[in-house]
Amino acid sequence: MTATTDQVRAAQAEARKLTTTALGIPVKPAPGPAPAMDEFLDRFKELERCPHLAARPIQPWMLVLPWQTWRCQPCLREWAQKEARTWTGFGAVEEATCDRCRQYVEAGRLTPAMLRSDLWIIQCSLCKRCEREMGTKTAAPR
Numbered sequence: 406m407t408a409t410t411d412q413v414r415a416a417q418a419e420a421r422k423l424t425t426t427a428l429g430i431p432v433k434p435a436p437g438p439a440p441a442m443d444e445f446l447d448r449f450k451e452l453e454r455c456p457h458l459a460a461r462p463i464q465p466w467m468l469v470l471p472w473q474t475w476r477c478q479p480c481l482r483e484w485a486q487k488e489a490r491t492w493t494g495f496g497a498v499e500e501a502t503c504d505r506c507r508q509y510v511e512a513g514r515l516t517p518a519m520l521r522s523d524l525w526i527i528q529c530s531l532c533k534r535c536e537r538e539m540g541t542k543t544a545a546p547r
Contacts, residue, residue, distance in 0.1 A: 420524050
């Protein structure tokens with residue numbers, strides 16, 4: 406095994422651990438491709454990224470939609486703390502718009518989702534149709 410292979414495996418394990426912690430359920434390595442995640446990655450691959458991801462790309466990449474910036478774990482934590490202090494909301498339309506199909510749905514009808522594949526973690530909100538089409542699994546409420 407090379408150092409790069411070890412780095413990738415460590416970053417994948419870290420991404421699984423972050424997802425497990427956030428969801429409160431065990432997340433195991435999934436064999437094979439993840440078509441649902443591939444769709445998001447294709448769509449968002451050219452987004453802005455924090456300088457740490459540009460300097461060291463082998464680490465978990467995190468995207469919180471509808472914001473348009475990939476962040477590493479420390480940058481996400483710092484950004485989230487700042488947003489928590491100043492957040493005023495998106496407004497009624499964005500709050501009820503699916504992050505995948507951009508369909509407006511009745512308020513309160515979106516499902517929060519966390520998608521993970523390898524190093525990439527995306528937090529988003531999905532309408533029921535997209536949730537079914539993507540085959541996402543909903544975690545039981547804590």
